[in-house]
Amino acid sequence: MEQLLNSTANHTDNVSLNYCVILAGGRGRRLWPSSRMEKPKQFMDFFGTGRSLLQQTFDRVSAFIPVNQIYVVTSLEYRTLLQEQLPEIPSEHILCEPVNRNTMPAVAWAGRRIHRESGSARILVTPADQLVMNEDAFMRNILEGLNYVADNDIMLTMGVRPTRPEPGYGYIQIGESTLANGISKVQSFTEKPDRQFAKVFMESGEFMWNTGMFLTNVTNLRKWCLEVTPDMPYRFAELKGNYSLEEEAQWVLEHFPSYPNLSMDKAALEMTENVYVMKCDFGWADIGTWHSLYEHVQKAEGENVVLDSEVMMENCRNNIVCLPKGHVGVINGLEGYIIAEQGDVLLICPKEDSSALIRKYVNEITIKYGENYS
Structure with a gap:
């Protein structure tokens, strides 16, 4: 350098x-x-x-x-x-x-x-x-x-x-x-x-x-x-x-x-x-996006991506998981999903082309429950 x-x-x-x-x-x-x-x-x-x-x-x-x-x-x-x-x-x-x-x-x-x-x-x-x-x-x-x-x-x-x-x-x-x-x-x-x-x-x-x-x-x-x-x-x-x-x-x-x-x-x-x-x-x-994160992170067993999280997975493929410190996830039978939690919100949705879905959810959550959840 x-x-x-x-x-x-x-x-x-x-x-x-x-x-x-x-x-x-x-x-x-x-x-x-x-x-x-x-x-x-x-x-x-x-x-x-x-x-x-x-x-x-x-x-x-x-x-x-x-x-x-x-x-x-x-x-x-x-x-x-x-x-x-x-x-x-x-x-x-x-x-x-x-x-x-x-x-x-x-x-x-x-x-x-x-x-x-x-x-x-x-x-x-x-x-x-x-x-x-x-x-x-x-x-x-x-x-x-x-x-x-x-x-x-x-x-x-x-x-x-x-x-x-x-x-x-x-x-x-x-x-x-x-x-x-x-x-x-x-x-x-x-x-x-x-x-x-x-x-x-x-x-x-x-x-x-x-x-x-x-x-x-x-x-x-x-x-x-x-x-x-x-x-x-x-x-x-x-x-x-x-x-x-x-x-x-x-x-x-x-x-x-x-x-x-x-x-x-x-x-x-x-x-x-x-x-x-x-x-x-x-x-x-x-x-x-979650999809871009998935594409550029080293895959674990079953082509799953786990982002600095404590997780047990069984019969799962092509998922991306991001959980807070101190939380343990047990996941069975999911394929091609986002599992993400932060504070008081948990999201589980299909990974493929998720941007439009997430934009929709954020808007609806904000209207229904307030900006504290966005």
């Missing part, structure tokens, strides 16, 4: 210009009931490693980006939880949204803050809830991408080859290649296709999974934000001069609710022309 860092530092732009924005404000409802409103999935340790998904993301990027150049965006209600899990992050680098407006406004705010520090910054934007299998390859790919966007005013996303027809992911169609190895223009983007189309995309060889990671330089980020949302009533670009962080916080409190509910994926891949994709080889999974 040290050799890789040294070789990358020979680039004309200094590695010290690299920044990272970790997006950690999501609710993680597709992993309900283990992921709950009071403690969503990014703050959880599903694999018994002693580190939450957020902490693992921080460990991964802080290996090659200075800690004082890492920002984390979360919801105001999770500030204390985030500070407990990442005490290394300076408090002024924790940006707390007063209301949830998805990821694009969060990136705009973080980009504005980074621009105050450096007009030459190159920025990695990454979700907090992903699994990376090869961290050396991850660092190599990201540093190559950051070097590329330092010299090119583009939005660059990281793509990986599909390994299965997963309907819960986004699919990027590869377009015209650039002179840079592994970087191509984005031809089209399809978010969460049905399984039949996902199979066609995978077999065509023309598509990559969207990892949700984006790279750009800070000047292009500001320009891109203004182009994507020209009708936004209040923009961070309107903050001028040597304003204090207290003034910024008050400005955000007043104006952030007026921002559109817009994701980076949609803004960059569906509303932008100047967007490119890099083919990466670091091995990746979005820990967003």
Whole structure:
């Protein structure tokens, strides 16, 4: 890893210009009931490693980006939880949204803050809830991408080859290649296709999974934000001069609710022309659904996945089980199910394409029994 860092530092732009924005404000409802409103999935340790998904993301990027150049965006209600899990992050680098407006406004705010520090910054934007299998390859790919966007005013996303027809992911169609190895223009983007189309995309060889990671330089980020949302009533670009962080916080409190509910994926891949994709080889999974968790965890007897839980299983196949500490599960005769318990909620439902089912259950439970169960 040290050799890789040294070789990358020979680039004309200094590695010290690299920044990272970790997006950690999501609710993680597709992993309900283990992921709950009071403690969503990014703050959880599903694999018994002693580190939450957020902490693992921080460990991964802080290996090659200075800690004082890492920002984390979360919801105001999770500030204390985030500070407990990442005490290394300076408090002024924790940006707390007063209301949830998805990821694009969060990136705009973080980009504005980074621009105050450096007009030459190159920025990695990454979700907090992903699994990376090869961290050396991850660092190599990201540093190559950051070097590329330092010299090119583009939005660059990281793509990986599909390994299965997963309907819960986004699919990027590869377009015209650039002179840079592994970087191509984005031809089209399809978010969460049905399984039949996902199979066609995978077999065509023309598509990559969207990892949700984006790279750009800070000047292009500001320009891109203004182009994507020209009708936004209040923009961070309107903050001028040597304003204090207290003034910024008050400005955000007043104006952030007026921002559109817009994701980076949609803004960059569906509303932008100047967007490119890099083919990466670091091995990746979005820990967003029970099905994706099942696919990327080592299987036990009967092809069952047991996530850091105490369980006795008999005549069971292809299930995923996640129970709280101190609870013991005895399961007989189930095949292809999710068995998940957290606090006062137990879920037992078919594993295949469960996202729509879980969304339905969360909505109905909330209406019938209140938000404490969501």
